[in-house]
Amino acid sequence: MEAGRTNDLPYIKRTKDGRINIKSGNKIDLVVKWTLIILSILTVMAFFFFNYIGLQWDRAIPETAHNLRVMFLEPALNHFSWGEAFYQVGITVGLGVLATVIGAVIALFLALMAAENLSRPWISKSIRAVVAVIRAVPTVLWVLIFAIAAGLGSEAAVLGMLFHSTAYLVKAFSEAFEEVDAGILEALRATGANWWHVVTHGVLPSTFTYILSWVFLRFEINFGVAVAMGAAAGAGGIGFELFMASGFYFDLREVGFITYAILIIAVVLEIISTQLKNRYFPASTNN
Amino acid sequence: MTLLQVKGLGKSYNSETQVLKNVDFEVNAGEFVSIIGPSGAGKSTLLRCINRMVEINEGKVIFDNADVGSLKKKELRKLRTNIGMVFQHYNLVPRLTVIENVLHGRFGYKTTMQGIMGRFTEEEKEHAFMLLKKLGIEDHAYKRCDQLSGGQQQRVGICRALIQEPKLVLCDEPIASLDPNSSKVIMDHLKSITTDMGITCLVNLHQVEVAQDYSDRIIGLRKGEIVFDGPSKLLHEDQINHIYGTELRELITV
């Protein structure tokens, strides 16, 4: 500190040039700052890494605007009927339901083993590790790999989608199980109840509504996944029709119709799941 | 000198219930006034009408010769720099440091650009430290606010109000979330704002005894109407019962 400053009090921190510091300079601020800086640098770098083959901005932007206008303002069905459209949407919803329900049943058992308060540490740790690896493989790859072994069909699609469904729900369920009041478990154990009794009479009843909400939230996601699998992995349903309409017939009106159909269902599912969330998860859940 | 005049103030959030009805009072510069009353009596709303955090429906609020209800946006900002506010839940930004939170009180004096750049002058910073010292929390200046106890956070809140160099400080239930010891510290500090710095204080309080101990004057509010207004020593059991409703009062004391 330079001389002549009369008010140099021990609790005031100054920067090198003598100005008073008001930031604490703690670890959190530092990490946030550097994460943001690194992300910005990577973003700028990304644009040098892209390939721009065949891209004509001046043509692409007005054309996309025009296409979007046709899609959303003049939707129509040309290659199939309303009945067929309902049937295809039904298939997509059905795929979503199957992947969700079967996934939930499997996840229930795995989650009981993964919950730290109900299981041994090594079992819990290994299940979590497996779940992490499964989540890292994109769903579309699972579906495509199963399609080779099982042939194209709903079995391959559902089995492929099951992996992520299960992994997601194991994480959600086991966290819900871990939040069960330790007192309830202790009380049941004290009466001499075995593991199954504790689960069926203590854990499941007190987490039942959570489990149902999580299952529904996953169903919302799985509907979108089922659309994607139809388009990218030939799993059928409305997603496949979307792929055909845009990739084969170049029929923007039909693309528009299908997009509306998907949008409507997605919005309805979102409204229901938002209400479930507000009801059962007052604090927002990070996942 | 009259600092604040409230004339025929009325406020309702919806058509069914009137929160404030024809409220009339004046506050002189340098007074320490408590407003007491049961919850739901309209204390918070009354306070927020004075700096127009809620819009005024009927009547007038005149602060320092300005008609609060008719001010335009910019003038309202300027008015608010002259009125500090202290909240029940402190209303600090928990992730920021104590000193940053105190300096937030200077925004009203800055242009948007200065505020965004976060430029505070050295005088302002020194002033902030002086206030922290005055309230005895200078050692916590670089801590995050969420690491402080409730009483300490409230002192930060008071510093933020004082750095505005206000003529009036509005305190909305400043001790309702605090334990008795911290409450005493906070009330002593608020009292000293008026006695030492000459700043007028208008404090919403739940506890009648605290109001009687600290204030020059008490205003009793019941169902949106003033039912008592006078020096603290004139507030007797009868009036208290009238303000709170007898039954309720007994329930609390028993």
Next chain:
Amino acid sequence: MNEKKMRKSRMQTVVFLLIIIIVTYLSAAITEFNFLDGLATIPKALGWMAGNLLITAETLERLPAIMEKLLETIFMSIAATTIAAILSIFLGLMGSKTTKVNNIFSIFARLIASISRNIPVVAWSLILLISFGQNSVTGFLALFVGTLGFLTRAFIESIDEASQDAVEALQATGATYFQIVNKAVIPQSLPQMLSWILFMIETNIRSATLVGILTGTGIGYTFDLYYKSLNYNAVALVTITIVIAVLIIDSISNRIRRVIL
């Protein structure tokens, strides 16, 4: 809980489960899904995977080319996420209850978010592919649109929950809107927002594979090429590089999250 209430809640549970079973049965019927076939497929598929998804020395020679595509995909995901995040902050501020400017903007922001989120990324990819062609920009834009909707919703929640009290206090000091946003709202909700951004980068790398298959870009395209030419050893290698990349990014973001939240 009394006897009557308990019986009622048990009834509700039974009804719920019945509905789920019926819906599942209908779903199986409409999709022609056969549970037994499905069950039989699992060992078959696992056997096939063990036999065919092997990485050989010959496939390892393709690693540099694969890594380049993987890098392109990662960059695509990061760029799409960060740029969407910047826009989402504005939409989030417009949409949030505490910081909205007026109701019209708020509804507008929520509408944009809802449309971009609920139209699946597949649809965006296919629509954009028509005019933008087979290059990174198409993939980038498809991911960008989906991310925008998701992050806007997440940011609205973060802002709502973070700062109501502090906003009131700063309004009372006479601070302007931008000062309040910049000095109270953003500092308070930034860590939560950053956590969502990291989550979205990780999600986008997985989505980028899907988008890549549809639009012929990045690692998804590489996978598709090997898959269609029945080069399963290379398919395995591509899958493993994706898994490793996602796991690494996942662990980095978990570490960051642990410090900042």
